[in-house]
Amino acid sequence: MTTAEPSCAGQRDAPDGTVSRxxxxxxxxxxxxxxxxxxxxxxxxxxxxxxxxxxTKPDLTPVTDADRATEDSLRNVLRRxxxxxxxxxxxxxxxxxxxxxxxRGVPVWATLIGLMDGDKVVVGVxxxxxxxxxxxxxxxxxxxxxxSLTKAARCQVSGxxxxxDASFSYSGIGGWAxxxxxxxxxxxxxxVWRTRAFGDFWSHVLVAEGAxxxxxxxxVSLWDLAALQVIVEEAGGRFTDLSGVATPEGGSVVCxxxxxxDEVLAQLAEGPAT
Numbered sequence: 001m002t003t004a005e006p007s008c009a010g011q012r013d014a015p016d017g018t019v020s021r022x023x024x025x026x027x028x029x030x031x032x033x034x035x036x037x038x039x040x041x042x043x044x045x046x047x048x049x050x051x052x053x054x055x056t057k058p059d060l061t062p063v064t065d066a067d068r069a070t071e072d073s074l075r076n077v078l079r080r081x082x083x084x085x086x087x088x089x090x091x092x093x094x095x096x097x098x099x100x101x102x103x104r105g106v107p108v109w110a111t112l113i114g115l116m117d118g119d120k121v122v123v124g125v126x127x128x129x130x131x132x133x134x135x136x137x138x139x140x141x142x143x144x145x146x147x148s149l150t151k152a153a154r155c156q157v158s159g160x161x162x163x164x165d166a167s168f169s170y171s172g173i174g175g176w177a178x179x180x181x182x183x184x185x186x187x188x189x190x191x192v193w194r195t196r197a198f199g200d201f202w203s204h205v206l207v208a209e210g211a212x213x214x215x216x217x218x219x220v221s222l223w224d225l226a227a228l229q230v231i232v233e234e235a236g237g238r239f240t241d242l243s244g245v246a247t248p249e250g251g252s253v254v255c256x257x258x259x260x261x262d263e264v265l266a267q268l269a270e271g272p273a274t
Contacts, residue, residue, distance in 0.1 A: 025115070025138040028123045032113045033149060036127035036134065039111035043129060107131055110201050114226030114248075121248060124227030126201055135205045135231050143208050143235035155235040157257035158210040163267075166213040166260055167194045169203035175218040179252075181242070184270035188214075191267060204228045207255040208235035214264055215255045218242065222249050242268060 107130035115123035122139040135155065137143040146152030160166050168188060176185040189195045192214065198206060201224075203215035208231050217224075225248035232239040233246075238261040241250025256264055 025123050025141070028115050029125070029136065029138040029141070030149070032115065032123055032125040033134075033136070035113050036111055036125050039113075040127055040129040043109075043111060108198070108200055108202050112201060112223065112227040114228075114230070116226060119247075119249075121226050121229045124230040126205060126227050126231065128201070135208065137231040137234035139230060139234070141234065143231050143233075145205070145209060155205075155208040155231070156210055157207060157232075157235050157237040158213050159259070160213045160257060161259045163188075163191045163260060163263055164193055166192045167196065167211075168192045168214040168216075169196050169198040169206060169212045170215065171197065171199040171203065171217050179218045179242075181218055181268060184268040185216075185218075187270050188216075188264060188267040201228060204232060204239075204253070204255045207237055207257065208232045210235075210257070213257050214260060216242075216253060216264070216268065218252050220251065220253050225249075225253055228253075228255075240265070 108128070109130065110126050110128035113123075113125045113127075114121050120139070123137070125134065125136040127134045132147065133145060134147065135143070135145045136149075137155075143155035144152040145155050170185075173182065173185065176182045196212075198212070203212065203217075205228070206212035207215050229239045229246075229248045232255050236258060237255055238246070238258045239248075239253065239255050240246050240261070242252040242254060242265070243250065244262075244265050254261070254264060254268065
């Protein structure tokens with residue numbers, strides 16, 4: 001499985017150390033775009049660089065000098081501008097999926113930046129400079145895509161109501177077998193109109209745009225998902241783990257336009273193929 005890289009999530013803390021909810025997240029969203037600009041400056045310059053340095057992490061996934069430089073840069077900005085925010089980033093965590101698309105020169109990669117207020121994701125920005133696109137949302141402010149805050153179109157999930165008419169995107173099949181969910185996965189692929197392995201963050205933002213109706217991954221981490229949850233939900237979709245809980249911390253993800261969600265969860269819960 002591949003993922004968009006690198007990503008980080010922030011959590012707002014009050015001066016007394018408790019988590020506080022502030023009204024409106026416009027300033028947070030603008031700041032997330034500033035962070036995305038800084039990340040794009042590094043990742044775009046190093047993409048397909050002949051001297052790109054690639055290492056193998058303990059989980060046997062790759063990490064590049066661009067990943068580390070980007071996360072370090074964002075942490076430094078956050079340390080100065082938001083010293084009370086707790087920060088979780090993939091390259092400083094113990095586990096995570098490496099930037100395989102980035103390493104191979106495939107342009108489907110992005111920086112994901114999310115803000116959590118308590119256990120709720122309230123701001124998300126996904127910036128994919130090689131695709132020339134961003135997707136973003138703030139709680140209560142809708143979901144958007146474009147090149148910048150001033151050049152954007154609103155995202156809205158599709159109105160498809162039948163699995164037989166639905167388009168399903170995923171990253172790969174290996175993780176489904178490892179989770180004992182291969183039977184359910186194959187059942188779903190046979191029930192829908194169309195399947196495509198767009199993969200990674202792209203599958204989920206395509207659900208938000210209405211270009212895809214279903215996306216799912218069996219193995220993901222918080223930093224893979226925090227930014228995506230608010231983008232999908234603000235576009236009118238549903239975002240849960242495989243058990244149906246609306247969280248980015250469940251270790252798996254299912255995104256739909258909402259109409260199909262319960263049926264998709266039921267299909268994916270079927271036993272392994274024999």
